[in-house]
Each structure stands twice: as C-alpha cells, then as structure tokens.
Amino acid sequence: MTTTDAATHASHEGAHDDHGEHHALPLWLLVMTWGALMGLTGLTVFLATQFHLGAFELPVAMGIATVKAVLVMFIFMHLGFDKPFHSLLILGSFLFVFLFIGFAMMDRGQYDGQISARTDVDLYTE
Amino acid sequence: MSDAHGHPDKPFLQHHFEDEEHQFDAGKLGIWAFLVTEVLFFSGLFCAYAIYRGMHPEVFTYASRALDTKWGAINTCVLLFSSLTAAWAVRNAQLGQKKLLVANLALTIACAFGFMGIKYVEYTHKFHLNIYPGVEASEYLEGSFPAPKAEKVAYDVGVQAGAGEAAEGDHAEGDHANGDHGDDHALVKWNDPNIDPRVKDRLKTFFGIYYCMTGLHGIHVLLGIVVFFWLLLRAFKSHFTPTYYGPVDYGALYWHLVDLIWIYLFPLLYLIN
Numbered sequence: 001m002t003t004t005d006a007a008t009h010a011s012h013e014g015a016h017d018d019h020g021e022h023h024a025l026p027l028w029l030l031v032m033t034w035g036a037l038m039g040l041t042g043l044t045v046f047l048a049t050q051f052h053l054g055a056f057e058l059p060v061a062m063g064i065a066t067v068k069a070v071l072v073m074f075i076f077m078h079l080g081f082d083k084p085f086h087s088l089l090i091l092g093s094f095l096f097v098f099l100f101i102g103f104a105m106m107d108r109g110q111y112d113g114q115i116s117a118r119t120d121v122d123l124y125t126e
Numbered sequence: 127m128s129d130a131h132g133h134p135d136k137p138f139l140q141h142h143f144e145d146e147e148h149q150f151d152a153g154k155l156g157i158w159a160f161l162v163t164e165v166l167f168f169s170g171l172f173c174a175y176a177i178y179r180g181m182h183p184e185v186f187t188y189a190s191r192a193l194d195t196k197w198g199a200i201n202t203c204v205l206l207f208s209s210l211t212a213a214w215a216v217r218n219a220q221l222g223q224k225k226l227l228v229a230n231l232a233l234t235i236a237c238a239f240g241f242m243g244i245k246y247v248e249y250t251h252k253f254h255l256n257i258y259p260g261v262e263a264s265e266y267l268e269g270s271f272p273a274p275k276a277e278k279v280a281y282d283v284g285v286q287a288g289a290g291e292a293a294e295g296d297h298a299e300g301d302h303a304n305g306d307h308g309d310d311h312a313l314v315k316w317n318d319p320n321i322d323p324r325v326k327d328r329l330k331t332f333f334g335i336y337y338c339m340t341g342l343h344g345i346h347v348l349l350g351i352v353v354f355f356w357l358l359l360r361a362f363k364s365h366f367t368p369t370y371y372g373p374v375d376y377g378a379l380y381w382h383l384v385d386l387i388w389i390y391l392f393p394l395l396y397l398i399n
Binding site for chain 1: 154158159161162166172177207214378382383385386392394397
C-alpha cells in the first residue's frame with residue numbers, strides 16, 4: 001500500500017508540474033492586487049468626500065466595489081486559476097441575490113403609492 | 127481489509143479519500159458551497175438595506191453623517207491588508223515555507239483584532255450618543271434624552287458636517303473634523319427644531335440596519351479569528367505540506383469572503399452624501 005501511495009503521490013507531483021493548477025501565485029501578483037485594492041479604496045473615498053456626484057454616487061461606489069470584489073475573487077480567491085465550477089457556484093449565488101433583491105424592489109415599487117400615503121406611526125404600530 | 131484503505135504515511139489523509147488531491151478537491155468544493163450559503167445569508171440584510179434606502183434615501187444621507195468615514199476607510203485598509211496576508215499564507219503553505227506561513231497567519235489574526243478594535247471604538251462612540259441597537263434607541267429618537275446628550279449629538283454630527291461652531295466642544299472629538307473636511311453641508315443638528323420629525327423617527331431604521339449588517343459581519347470576523355488561531359496552531363506543529371495545505375486555503379477563502387462583504391458594506395454605510 002505504501003508503495004502504491006508513493007507512486008500515486010509521485011504521479012500527482014508530476015501532474016502539478018504539468019498543469020500548474022496548484023502552483024502558488026507569484027508574490028508580486030498578490031502585492032499588486034493588494035495595491036490596486038488600496039488604490040480603489042482611496043478613489044472611492046475621494047470621490048465620495050470631495051465631489052457631489054448626485055444620482056451617480058451610488059452606481060459609481062457600487063461599480064468600484066464590484067471591481068474590487070472581482071479582483072479579490074479572481075486573484076486572492078484563485079478563481080481565475082481554479083476549476084471553472086467554483087466560479088459557476090459563486091456566480092450562481094450572485095444571480096440568486098440579484099433575483100431576490102430585484103424582485104423585492106419590484107414588489108416594493110408596486111405598493112409605493114399605498115405605503116407613501118401612510119404615516120410612519122401607522123407603519124410602526126402595526 | 128480496513129487497513130487497505132488507510133494511509134499510514136499521511137496522517138491527515140482521511141481513509142475515505144483516494145489521495146491528497148481527492149481530499150483537497152472535496153474540501154474545496156465544500157468551502158465554496160459554504161461561501162455560497164454565506165452570500166445568500168447576507169443578501170437578506172442587503173435586501174433590507176435596498177428597500178429602506180429606496181423608501182427613505184434622505185434618512186440614509188442624514189444618519190450616515192454619524193458614521194466616521196475615516197474609521198471606515200482605515201478598517202477597509204486593515205481588512206484588505208489581512209486579505210493579502212491570508213493569500214500570502216496560502217502561497218507559503220503551498221511552497222512549504224513554515225516560518226512565513228506562521229508569520230502571515232499571525233499578521234492576519236492581528237489585523238482581525240485591529241478591525242474589531244476599531245469597531246469597538248465606533249460602537250462605543252455610538253453608545254455614548256445613546257444610539258443602541260434595538261428598542262432603547264426609540265427613547266433617544268423621541269427626543270426625551272437629557273439636554274447635554276442632545277448637545278453632544280448635535281456637536282458630533284455638526285462637526286462631521288464640517289461646521290465650525292463646535293470649537294468649544296471637548297477636544298477628544300476634535301479628530302472627527304478631519305473626516306469630512308471641506309464639506310459645505312449645512313449644519314445638521316439632531317435636536318434641530320426644524321428637522322422633519324418623521325425623519326428623526328426613521329433614524330432608528332438606519333441604525334438598525336447598520337448594527338445588523340456590521341454586527342453580523344463582525345461575528346464573521348470573530349469566527350475568522352478562531353479559524354486562523356486553529357491554522358496557526360497547526361502551522362506551528364508543521365502539519366501543512368505542499369501536498370496538504372487544504373485547511374489554509376479554505377480558511378483564507380472564508381476570510382476573503384468576509385473582506386468581500388465589507389468591500390460592499392463600507393460604501394453603502396459610510397459613503398453616502
């Protein structure tokens with residue numbers, strides 16, 4: 001059994017070298033990703049505190065956050081170098097979050113008139 | 127027969143897996159499935175946020191001034207750095223660099239404590255202003271809090287809004303002035319008689335969401351500390367090898383997700399103008 005294990009082990013070592021699936025990410029890539037994330041954090045704070053973007057404020061902030069999220073997932077979480085199935089899983093969860101919040105907002109919109117017409121006291125005491 | 131499935135030379139390879147690759151892949155699928163449930167778990171709070179902000183955007187704009195952008199930004203940087211050290215730790219484990227692995231795991235834990243420390247400062251500040259999660263908040267929101275408290279709230283929010291009238295206030299709060307400098311918002315007073323009472327009444331909605339979202343996120347950070355202490359202990363014992371580093375990878379993935387959620391929480395709560 002031990003020899004078989006050793007053989008399997010050896011063959012897998014070979015597989016690692018061939019496919020590079022489990023190769024460690026280079027340090028410069030990790031550090032540069034972190035630098036980009038810090039830069040984007042600075043940018044979003046700068047835009048939010050120094051400018052009045054009005055209606056664009058939320059989309060811009062969410063856009064920057066999404067770029068950061070993609071960087072974290074693609075590089076720090078190895079999704080860019082991992083089995084595509086893991087990306088499919090997490091993207092699937094985002095799809096359902098989108099449906100959940102989207103439908104909830106649509107439903108909320110349907111009752112906008114009725115809710116706005118009532119006072120907060122009514123809403124809170126029920 | 128049972129011995130035939132054992133792996134005596136690999137102490138951490140469970141008998142029901144063919145080899146380390148098999149075990150690693152199974153664990154990786156498991157952690158990703160868990161992260162999916164985490165995303166869905168948090169989505170309920172994001173949904174509540176979206177609906178209440180859609181209903182009362184002015185309340186979010188107003189109440190957000192009670193949050194200090196400076197602390198939020200610092201905490202974002204602390205978490206991003208801890209994500210770097212966590213990703214680096216995975217690399218160390220893959221390459222069998224024990225000392226660096228221990229150092230990076232320890233740094234990640236230190237950052238997690240730093241994050242919670244800053245959260246403690248922020249929460250304490252709010253408790254000081256009588257802003258509590260839950261029903262107690264209503265007392266303060268109804269305006270029945272004592273006058274000095276009202277002055278203090280007005281002072282802090284006023285300073286955040288960039289007003290200069292607070293110069294006579296206590297110096298300990300002076301650093302808040304740096305949070306929003308150059309802002310030409312009108313002075314906002316929480317005890318302002320001109321404020322729409324309905325806005326005041328709705329403030330508890332914002333702080334309820336604030337406490338739920340940051341609180342749940344904070345619980346995840348605390349759990350991350352436990353996980354990383356466990357990893358640190360195992361790294362000390364030299365458990366991890368280039369062919370057995372799954373737990374480090376899974377722990378780091380969890381930590382990155384906690385970071386990911388904060389990446390969205392920070393602009394949603396702190397950066398509202």
